[in-house]
Amino acid sequence: MLVKKQLTFLISLAFCFQILAQESAVYTSSLGDYQKALQLYNSQQYLASQNLFTQIKKASNDKNIQSNCAFYIANAAIRLNQQNADVLMERFVEEYPTSTKRNTAFLDVADYYFTNGKYAYAQKWYAKVEDNALSKADKESYNFNYGYASFITKNYKDAKKYLTRVETSQKYGSQAKYYLGFMSYEGDDYDGANKYFEQVSNEEKYKEKLSYYQADLNFKLGKFEKAIELAKEKLPTSDRDEVSELNKIIGESYFNLEQYSEAIPYLTEYKGRKGKWSNTDYYQLGYAYYKQKDYDKAISEFNKIVSADNSVAQNAYYHLGESYVNVGKKQEALNAFRNASQMDYDLKIQEDAWLNYAKISYEIGNAYQSVPQVLTGYLEKYPNTQYKEEVETLLIDSYITSKNYKEALELLKNKNSFESKVAYQKVAFYRGLELFNDSKYQEAESLFDKSLKEQQDQKFTARATFWKAETDYNLTNYDDALIGFKQFAQQSVASTTSEFKNLDYNIAYTYFKQKNYDQATTYFNQYIQKNQSDKVRLNDAYLRLADGYFVSSRYSEAISAYDNAMQVGTMENDYAFFQKAMSHGFIGNESSKTIQLEQFISKYPTSKLRDDAMYALGNSYVKAGQDAKAIAIYNQLKKEYSNSPFASKGQLRQGLVYYNASQNQQALNTFKSVAKDYPGTPEANQAVATARLIYIDLGKVNEYAAWVRTLDFVEVTDADLDNATYEAAEKQYLDENVNEAIKQFNGYLNQFPKGLHATQAHFYLAQLYFKKDLKSNAEPHYAYVVNQSQSEFSEEALLRLAQIQLDKKDWNAAIPTLQRLEAEANFPQNSLFAQSNLMQANYQLNKYNQAVAYAEKVLGNVNLDNKIRSDAYVIIARSAIKTNNEAKARTAYAQVETFATGETAAEALYYNAYFKNKDGLYNESNKITQRLAKDYSGYKYYGAKGLVVMAKNFYALGDAFQATYILESVIKNFSNFEDVKAEAQTELNKIKAEEAKTNSSVITED
Secondary structure, eight states: OHHHHHHHHHHHHHHHHHHHHHHHHHHHHTOHHHHHHHHHHHTTOHHHHHHHHHHHHHHOOOHHHHHHHHHHHHHHHHHTTOTTHHHHHHHHHHHOTTOTTHHHHHHHHHHHHHHTTOHHHHHHHHTTSOGGGSOHHHHHHHHHHHHHHHHHTTOHHHHHHHHHTTTTOTTTHHHHHHHHHHHHHHTTOHHHHHHHHHHHTTSHHHHHHHHHHHHHHHHHTTOHHHHHHHHHHHGGGOOHHHHHHHHHHHHHHHHHTTOHHHHHHHHHHOOOBTTBBOHHHHHHHHHHHHHTTOHHHHHHHHTTOOSOOSHHHHHHHHHHHHHHHHTTOHHHHHHHHHHHHTOOSSHHHHHHHHHHHHHHHHHHOOSSSOHHHHHHHHHHHOTTOTTHHHHHHHHHHHHHHTOOHHHHHHHHTTOOSHHHHHHHHHHHHHHHHHHHHTTOHHHHHHHHHHHHHHOOSHHHHHHHHHHHHHHHHHTTOHHHHHHHHHHHHHSTTGGGSGGGGGHHHHHHHHHHHTTOHHHHHHHHHHHHHHOOSOHHHHHHHHHHHHHHHHHTTOHHHHHHHHHHHHHHOOTTHHHHHHHHHHHHHHTTOHHHHHHHHHHHHHHOTTOTTHHHHHHHHHHHHHHTTOHHHHHHHHHHHHHHOTTSHHHHHHHHHHHHHHHHTTOHHHHHHHHHHHHHHSTTSHHHHHHHHHHHHHHHHHTOHHHHHHHHHTOTTOOGGGHHHHHHHHHHHHHHHHTTOHHHHHHHHHHHHHHOTTOTTHHHHHHHHHHHHHHTTOHHHHHHHHHHHHTSSOOTTHHHHHHHHHHHHHHTTOHHHHHHHHHHHHHHOSSHHHHHHHHHHHHHHHHHTTOHHHHHHHHHHHHTSSSOOHHHHHHHHHHHHHHHHHTTOHHHHHHHHHHHHHHOOHHHHHHHHHHHHHHHHHTTOHHHHHHHHHHHHHHOTTOHHHHHHHHHHHHHHHHHTTOHHHHHHHHHHHHHHOTTOHHHHHHHHHHHHHHHHHHTTTBTTOOOOO
């Protein structure tokens, strides 16, 4: 106010001098109107005076009068805030360059704007003033006003220039020093600021304001005790914003004096700049809590520092990691230490963070990279660390505990230490086991061989021997499998392994596959005597024991074993019942056989063996002379199972019944029906041959010849050559001369494309190609077989054709083949194969309802292998996810988790965590994602998805650091999974936008 009053006085005084001079001119020119205009101007009637001056200027020829009028017109325009005021003043200067009012005009206008607080305008006009032409008093006022206007408009360069000129002025010196001190303060020239402020600190009008700046200055100069003293003095008289800043000065001063308990109350009272804290603010309060061992509060502050990369952040994240360790939150600590270890602002902190990150990774697993990689990375970065021996020990053990065997094998390559060789033996074994469980038998065998080369640990040598044998068994290398199982049995530690329990069972099965039934039954009996608890395997052992007796014609023993199988379990009870009935027939007890077959047909209406039973029962009736019953059951067989291979056999037997009863016409009708309905089958060929005999007996050879010409699968004149050619090829097949057999079967089919044995030839040729892994060659021959009437070859051909189509991922072609296999299979395992692959094929074609229907069919089978059961539940779960039926997916994935292994288990765990997140069970969800990281680190896709869920959990739990750090790590480390990366980026953007509301250090994406 003092400045403004002084300026007003000076301006008024100037106006008075001008008025006196102007009056003299008016009197000289005798212009009364000019006097009137001047009076209007002086009485602040600017518009009226402006109009009158305009009229006078137009009417007068006196250059002096015109100049004066132009001056007052422009001045009035400025005071009236007219848009062209600047232009009028500029025009006055241009038109009257010699006017004595020129410099006065600039100063007058500048002072007017200054007095009215329009400092930017004032600065513009002060710049036009020629200060050398000013009086000493005017020059002092000019320098201060120009300097002050520049200060207000933050043109500190000019402000310093002009204010410095008056810093010794009695009138303006104190004000100038205050503003010069403030500019030094703003420019971080704290010594300069302090010098100026001290010179005016005793003046009452500055004392109150300066106390804040001096407190801050002392803080910035490192004089923390003085800063605290000054700030505390100022607190009671400060406004709200100043109170916040003073609390910050006091709190931070105590912090720098390492008086953390005193710092905390003041740091917490700080309100931030524009309501926002910075990362440094959060760090200081967090560190103060950390030093007080209040780790939970330290965490709550440190974890608000998000997406930062500087020395403060590195320090904060390191102490955040330590705080998490102290409250037992190791997953959170891992992320904090990992972040600190990736910054190099403080190399000691970086090394310590690396060590902690590596150790915690070993303890709980690591979703970002394998634990061996982490430990190896630490040793490579710090080869001379004092913890080298400790970390190397952890590294060796981590190859096993990480369960990421594939990657571990790469890391162990070319490592020659004893510990590394021991680890390699185990890792190769476990990797082989993984591949075996995925049905990749060739690859698995290679890994078991690698494990066996080391032989450092006898137990793992024994286990690898066993599983190599099991792999050979699955590859149908039964001789090698048997050798392997027996080698395993001879090893001293074999009995201490989990594999030993079922050794007899495995050996028995191998002998069984070799058709060495005597040895098979011996080992099945040994297994049964030792193992009575595993009912499922016991049930199967009794069945195969019975089969061994059956094929060895030891029917009474077979009957007893089938009875035992049915008593132990429910698996294949229909099969056991049927085999038992047939066994009674083979020991001459036809009546028991007949009765049991009749019971079977009634008891097992959905059995795949029901058509077998009908055919066998019909034959029993024939043998017993009960022709009517036989014909009735053969007709029932054809009616209910028209596609069964036994339908054609039954009809042929029915024709023979008529023939043997001399009912020639009925016999001919039946044989003709067989030839028509089942062309090209052995039954059709036999029907034609028997019909030929009837026609000869009836003396109707011409009718026979006419009928045969209608059959395209029989050429009477070539029949002998057809048979001879086929038999030659078949002999090569039976003698296992594969290449020669292929050649001769092809020759037969070229010569007799619709020959008597075309179906058999196509089937055997397909089998030979399949065995040589020439599946594309085999495919058309299997297709030919399945497109013929059903025969004994149909089921195997359907199975193989489906396998070829599935290998090619030709889902559309595979589905009808599998559907036929499911409908026509006599063997339960083939029906199960069809159902399990139908669910897979339909899922691949996005036919989710059909996929689920087949999966549920699969689950309806008893004694399911865990992998097939798991696959079925996975298909149900995935289909439910695709159709947004999360309730069903949740139930299915829970089932998968109970028995899945490998990637499927990882998938199930991920969804467990996902659903718990949706239920708001964030801590439980995090525990599951930690399991996923530790036990299934090799499955990166689900590991990455699990990390995104973990990030969501942490943010819901109020831990912004964990959430943002995890999401940033996913984006950086898993860019190959585009869907996961996109989801992580979306979540990160949301979190940053929210955090930016309270944290000024957070940068969001536009």
